[in-house]
Amino acid sequence: MDVTADRQRLTEALRQVAAGDKAALQRVYDQTSAKLFGICLRILADRSEAEDVLQDVYLTIWRRAGSFDPERGVSPITWLAALARNRAIDRLRASKGHLNRSLDMIAEAPDPTPLASETIERDQAHHQLTTCLGELEPEHAGYIRAAFFDGYTYASLAEAAGAPLGTMKSWVRRALMRLRTCLER
Amino acid sequence: MSDLGRLSDEDADMLAAEYALGVLDNHAKLSAERRISMDPTFARAVEAWQDRLSALTAEIAAEAPASHVWAGVARRLEAPGNVVELRLRRSLMVWRGATAAAGSIAAALALVVAWPRPAPPAASPVLTARLAATAKGPTVFVAFYDPGRKAIVLTPASVNAAEGRSPELWLIPSGGKPIPLGVAAFESSVQMIPTASMIGVGAGTLAVSVEPKGGSPTGQPTGPVIATGQLTNL
Structure with a gap:
């Protein structure tokens, strides 16, 4: 897998999402949803909750892609992973069903x-x-x-x-x- | 904003680390989020910590979500409530920046120009918002931001004129007081050029209220709000 090409492709897709391109959002989804779903699932340990949060994550990406600035040096997948993790943790806390692991x-x-x-x-x-x-x-x-x-x-x-x-x-x-x-x- | 006082670089970096890790309680977390929206140095420190810690996600196995998940995203993208999202671009720096005391921006407008309807917004507006009374209600006004002119154009869609009254456009930052953007009209497009630096407003709502002719006498909305649209942040 060519890391640099992947990163460039994702950065470009996010730029297009920020410009309101829905097809570009699907490209972002195709490239990243398995990784982000893994994160949601790991944190929430509930498939249906994780799916729900994942949808929310991509709608947030749709609205906030403009705030991703590749010039700051953060990789797009790091930005997306942090977003997914934050959303999943927010949901976990809201559901109060967490903290049951020792x-x-x-x-x-x-x-x-x-x-x-x-x-x-x-x-x-x-x-x-x-x-x-x-x-x-x-x-x-x-x-x-x-x-x-x-x-x-x-x-x-x-x-x-x-x-x-x-x-x-x-x-x-x-x-x-x-x-x-x-x-x- | 009293909790946004100055921190030493070391304390700011630790707060960034705590925020990125997620150990802060809700109050401290919200305060850190406000700081992120107003302090680019702090925002970069948070990103640096997210970057450091994100290596842990390598321990999480990727798993493809079921196909109905994307279908749900696509359906919600088409939902009418989503049209109200303003699409902000980086070229929109005038909208970012530090909002000085929101109340003092009554002088937000250098110029208000009215022209007869229909007035197509010139150039290619990069930012649009549909303002409606309810998420699914009919469009009452449409707002465009024209980056060429650095102007906001508010165009009435379906609204009944109120005799002797004027519609006024407001930006309501999350948790903040409404910032007047300008007095519009019920029957024509009005172009407004905000001059005040609105940097740092972040997320907020656009709202149109019905005010005495010529605009609110107090600098804050005094009449009924007839339409709102969501401004989401950068």
Whole structure:
């Protein structure tokens, strides 16, 4: 798969969506819906909810494609993935059906079996991030994962971990700072 | 906006990280979203964190959604309620930027020109909005933004003139006070040229209210709102 060509194709399609081209929205959908649906499904763990959120995500892309600015250097798939994740987490929180997985489960290291890799570029970014997460206290890395994949907030993390809110905040902040430093190495 | 005070670079970057990770409570999250819409440096810091963390999505297996999902998107695109979405472009910088105190923009218009109907909007308008009393109701006004003239043209579609009254167009930013865009007319297109920097307004609603002839005396809507259309943000 040619990463640069994919990225250019997606960027161009988003530009056309911003200009009101509905056919371009379908091209964006064809190129990205499996990835974004995977994200919605992972977070919501409910196919019908995930489908509903996915529709909402593409309608949002339709309205907001103009706010994607390729010149800022963020890849279009990152922008879209962040949008899908945010929507799915909003839905999860609204449904109150979340936070039923134990933090211990989440804190477990990910399945070491590599997924069918999307691109070498993504693999490298993932490898670097997991390496940096691995340098944190395991519980702290678990909090980052629980927030990312399961929509935990400071308050729900503190409750789940039985720690004072202020303590949880300082743990997570320190973990984020260490992540940033590690990723910049 | 009192919670949008200055932060040190370090604190701003941490807030960006917390927002991107999603650990903030609702109040802090909304406040961060306001900051994103008003502070490009902060918005870029959020994107940088989204970029760093998004590598985790590589752990999520892709899965093709069922075919009815796209059909649902396509159907909703055609729904009448969607026509009201304003399509904003980057060329529309005049609409972005920092809204100074919304109330002080009563002088938003340098010029109001009326010409007889039908007045086709010149050039190719990149931004249109259908304004209606309800999402499925008949179109009451149509708004165009003409980037060449940096002008908004409000054209009546089906509206009954109110004797001795004037329709007035407002931009209502999310959570903000209405910003007057100009006094329009019931029977002709009116072109308005906003001069105030409207940067940072972000998402909002366009609304037409019925005011005393010549426009609202207070700088805020005083009469009934007869049509609205959604402005969605960049």
